[in-house]
Amino acid sequence: MSLTFFSRLLLAGTVVVAAPFGLAQAPAAPANPVAEAPVQGPASQRSISEWLLRMHEASRRRAYRGTLVVSSGGNMASSRIWHVCDGEQQIERVESLTGVPRSTFRRNDQVITFSPQTKVAVAEQRESLGLFPNLLQSTDNAIDQFYTVRQTGSERVAGFEADVVQIEPRDKLRFAYRVWSEKKTGLVVKLQTLDGQGRVLEEVAFSELQLDAPVSMNKLARMMANTEGYKVESPELSKTSAAAEGWQLKQPVPGFKPMSCLRRPAANGAAGANSTLQWIFSDGLASVSLFIEVYERRRHGPEGLMAMGATHTLARRWSDKSGEWWLTAVGEVPAQTLQAFVQGLERGK
């Protein structure tokens, strides 16, 4: 169901992507986007799609290792990164240096996270990682329609010259981004999320980076596969659709398209009626999850708006004749966007 949906979007998007200058070499078919070189138009003239494709391709083509620092909402976290690819697949290792010890491995869209303290490994497939560049194409209209891009200069990050690219929203329903894209490869070496006043809400940056480093794919693959001594868990998710669950958005939020709808077990592990519905939207850069649960006074409350860096959450009790519900909207968007989602929600049947 969802695949068909994406394919349809993809078909619609291909036309749009093929049109702008410089993109003639870009892959028209999603089957093998790695075959051609990334877009090489002059930096000052690149469209958003071209920039994003270039950044994406860099992570598909380059091996590197480095130290990544994330600052968000007054907190900082850092990790050691290994990244290697062979054109077909990429493998990545993220070793946390702060907080609870954990190692995360990714092979394309397959992710496994080892927690040495609890001896639990969570294995999952992340659809969001497999979507690109289809996502870019499918939401190209939205990205161009709702964001503008300009190159604002060059700066050095972690020892590399980088183009500074400012991606600004055209309305107040999304945040702005400032991206430092390494000049030769396009690799994202620093990314900031900015609010409407230009304040930095969150920053991800390499503090140290070794491009084209000798990283062994075999070794990473072996480490990823070695779950000995760990209890391997996978999240139990089932695909559904908002319509089938009886929900609709009477007032769609501009730019945000429904991408997927999942049912996941309740937080305490109980299945059945108490499970949580997760309805996912994206405008191509920012995404919002709308969680819908049956309201239980013991578990839910208080209502409120919370923030952690660029991520905002809005919890609201919601009722109509169908019953009482607890809504939690989560996304890297301003509070008013979450409000728009919650207000636009309607029980469809």
Place this chain on the structure above:
Amino acid sequence: MTQQVSTPAELVSALADGELRGEALVQAVQWLQENDDARANWHAYHLVGDVLRSGELAALGTNDAAFVARLRSRLQDEVQFGQPGSDLPATDARTESLQGLSQHEVANDASFRWKLVAGFASVAAVVVVGWQLVVGVNASSGTPQLARVEVLPTQEQAQVMIRDPRLDQLLAAHRQSGGISAFQMPAGFLRNATYDRPAR
């Protein structure tokens, strides 16, 4: 007295916030000295404030977490059903089962703090409404208005950082299945693997 019933509670609330000066301050202190309910309010207000403001405290032991869970549940009871004369939240501890927050999920993970943007204001308002009701009934006034209170976030509100394991779980779910962005591959995934706790 009927006209003034809510004023003492508001005074106590303002006193707890350190907002009173001059005559109002004298009045509030005097009210505290004379009135048992006011002293109970004063105490509870501080307790509520301490627990909600301090993530460390809320995450320290089961009792504290249970207190927050009970507090939430009680606050909602008060607003929905407006049971007059009910005890202060902390005194009813024994009867509630320990649900709502799971401790080990957040222990020792200092990076998971949510900034309350509007929630605390709502909670504080609800607390005040509850107290007003208590005072109002004691003073045999008419039934106070107990419609759901909506409070807009105040501009200069102090930053309140809290932990919320339930919200953390939803965030993890959002990172796991949502997070659909063109930045996902070049930066988003690395960011999440670095910053967030793993999803379960």
